[in-house]
Amino acid sequence: QVQLVQSGAEVKKPGASVKVSCKASGYTFTAYYMHWVRQAPGQGLEWMGWINPNSGGTNYAQRFQGRVTMTRDRSITTAHMELSRLRSDDTAVYYCARGWEYASSSCVSWGQGTLVTVSS
Amino acid sequence: EIVMTQSPATLSVSPGERATLSCRASQSVSSNLAWYQQKPGQAPRLLIYGASTRATDIPARFSGSGSGTEFTLSISSLQSEDFAVYYCQQYNNWPPYTFGQGTKLEIK
Numbered sequence: 001q002v003q004l005v006q007s008g009a010e011v012k013k014p015g016a017s018v019k020v021s022c023k024a025s026g027y028t029f030t031a032y033y034m035h036w037v038r039q040a041p042g043q044g045l046e047w048m049g050w051i052n053p054n055s056g057g058t059n060y061a062q063r064f065q066g067r068v069t070m071t072r073d074r075s076i077t078t079a080h081m082e083l084s085r086l087r088s089d090d091t092a093v094y095y096c097a098r099g100w101e102y103a104s105s106s107c108v109s110w111g112q113g114t115l116v117t118v119s120s
Numbered sequence: 121e122i123v124m125t126q127s128p129a130t131l132s133v134s135p136g137e138r139a140t141l142s143c144r145a146s147q148s149v150s151s152n153l154a155w156y157q158q159k160p161g162q163a164p165r166l167l168i169y170g171a172s173t174r175a176t177d178i179p180a181r182f183s184g185s186g187s188g189t190e191f192t193l194s195i196s197s198l199q200s201e202d203f204a205v206y207y208c209q210q211y212n213n214w215p216p217y218t219f220g221q222g223t224k225l226e227i228k
Contacts, residue, residue: 106154
């Protein structure tokens with residue numbers, strides 16, 4: 001079965017960077033887009049971007065352009081999301097979510113989430 | 121950016137009754153719309169994609185309808201495990217893929 005296992009919670013200071021990992025198993029990693037979605041405490045869902053694990057191509061929401069980098073390591077079927085220049089309002093649970101074989105798709109399977117806390 | 125608006129913000133329904141949740145897009149998204157369920161402390165779960173297709177293992181009491189700008193998620197005969205927050209998401213015009221603000225379905 002499809003499993004997405006994310007790295008553990010992080011506490012960062014403002015201005016620092018954080019890198020969240022998402023280990024995929026149970027399917028062909030390179031065949032499906034991987035999305036990243038975040039959720040601030042008590043708030044709704046916000047899409048950050050996707051990566052095509054096959055080509056490495058990415059597409060980011062404009063509001064994160066210049067601060068977010070999504071990468072993948074095909075050898076260990078893991079996707080990464082790095083967010084830089086952290087601010088207090090970046091405190092959120094970050095999810096990876098597998099899409100379909102094409103970009104215009106929903107998020108089919110989700111990781112368990114990684115809490116990132118930004119605090120001085 | 122397409123804005124997704126869900127209504128109502130909170131819906132109170134008794135177990136066994138039917139719930140109807142709405143989602144409106146600021147411009148047409150064709151049928152490229154999904155619905156998710158999220159329970160406290162859990163990741164979202166895909167319920168419906170393509171506006172009306174149930175995802176794998178989703179019970180038949182969940183149904184989606186609509187196209188263009190108006191969409192509905194219906195849950196017939198509510199079970200205790202159905203009380204949660206529901207989000208719609210469009211994936212027609214991106215970036216960004218946008219979510220509605222959510223509807224909290226609570227027990228009446």
